[in-house]
Amino acid sequence: MRNVRHFVTVTALVLLVTYLTYIGLTSLGLMPLAASAQAGPIDWLFDIHVMVMSFLFSLITVILVYSMVVFRRKPGETGDGAHFEGNTGLEIFWTIVPLVAVIGFGIVGADNLRQVRAVDPNALEVRVIGYQWAWRFEYPQGFSSTTLYLPANKQVLLKMESPDVLHSFWVPEFRVKQDLVPGRVTELRITPNLEGEYKVRCAEICGTSHAYMESPVVVVSQTAYDAWVTEQVALYEAELLASEGKPDAKRGEKLYTELGCKACHSLNGTPGTGPTWKGLFGRENRPLADGSVVALVNEEYLYESITAPNAKTVQDFKANAMPSFSYLRDSQIYDLIEFIKTLK
Incomplete structure (x- = not known):
């Protein structure tokens, strides 16, 4: 009966501490603003990991502290404590449960990756060139920009190249990241779903000015994006016309x-x-x-x-x-x- 009471008490404490730990961690704002369709599955999986970490932390801490307090040596006790040879059932249990958990996370993670990499055949294609220490974005209409303009709620296929060293395209609010590898074309799919201004950063140390390798990212409505493209095409055509003359x-x-x-x-x-x-x-x-x-x-x-x-x-x-x-x-x-x- 006393063992049952200990079990119930420890279980209640583990659940309570798990809840408090999870609430405490999630209230810290560990993740930035979510601004893409890909952010949803990633944040959900991250949240599941936080729950599991909160439980494991609580399970270990509660059992340790509870044992130190409740089963401590009493005044006047001089004999040895109970001797345990082991518990085969318990050992099997704590081998199988983590194995199932790891396999489960693998399955969930694979499905999560499938969602993040889902292909839209009508995606807007933009060429991204990252070089020491700046970004350039080339659009299908022929013009280029140092600001990445994107339409909201439309998938964008970024085809990335680097002429020099490794770089890494990272917009924290989009959650996804992709390396740029010299001699290769790498791809990243993003579906921005929140209008606003963000920054793309290089997340791979690439030289002395790595910290300054940033460019603005602007997500606007489809109408505003179309207007911007029209304006850029006009400027590009004017530049081509002017370039036929003298250097400027x-x-x-x-x-x-x-x-x-x-x-x-x-x-x-x-x-x-x-x-x-x-x-x-x-x-x-x-x-x-x-x-x-x-x-x-x-x-x-x-x-x-x-x-x-x-x-x-x-x-x-x-x-x-x-x-x-x-x-x-x-x-x-x-x-x-x-x-x-x-x-x-």
């Missing part, structure tokens, strides 16, 4: 920001990860890392430095720090060069 320094200055050049190349004469652009054009006798010298920094040298940056590494700077921007149109490269020319 203002467009080059815009590219300097959009392409992330500012992360390494200052405009005030201070060297960073890469040489400053101030006073660069027209410089004579520029020493290189291999001991040779560039007689004159002209358009040809700058073009090569943008498309094949490791061909001629400048003295006192590390090789392989800059990815190739050979994917740019010639008009864009010459816009950048025109901007550099203005930095006396």
Whole structure:
């Protein structure tokens, strides 16, 4: 009878502490705002894990503390406690139950993954390029942006590439994350369902400016998204028309920001990860890392430095720090060069 009383008491305490622990953990706001259809299944599975962790914590803690208090040595007791050889039934029980739990979590996790990776054949496709240390997003209409605009309640297929090192696309509110691997195209499907402004972060250490590798993510209604696309297409077509003429320094200055050049190349004469652009054009006798010298920094040298940056590494700077921007149109490269020319 006394054993039954102990069992009932411990069971009640375990349930109570489990409830209090679960309420305490969930009240901490461990997860950010959920802003995608994929967040639902992921948050549900996370919640189940929190419940199980709360129960296991309570089970161990309650039994330990209860035993220390109730079965402690009484004053005047000098004999040994009861000796136990073991309990085969209990050992079988605590072997089978965890096994079933692990298998159960495996099945639930697989179904969860199936839901998260569900394919919509009508998904919007956006190309994502992550490079040290910026993001660029290319849309089906031909234009690109450093801000990821997405329509709400429509699945988006992100096809991701990296020209340099490992990066990782992560918007905490969307819950899902995907690595960008040089030489491969990786994919991630997202269905944003809450309009608002978020940030994509690189979740893979990728170099000295890794912490600054962020870009805005804007989720809007389908109508607002269509209007934005129309506006961007008009700007893109105007840029194409203008690019048939002379290079433009203002467009080059815009590219300097959009392409992330500012992360390494200052405009005030201070060297960073890469040489400053101030006073660069027209410089004579520029020493290189291999001991040779560039007689004159002209358009040809700058073009090569943008498309094949490791061909001629400048003295006192590390090789392989800059990815190739050979994917740019010639008009864009010459816009950048025109901007550099203005930095006396």
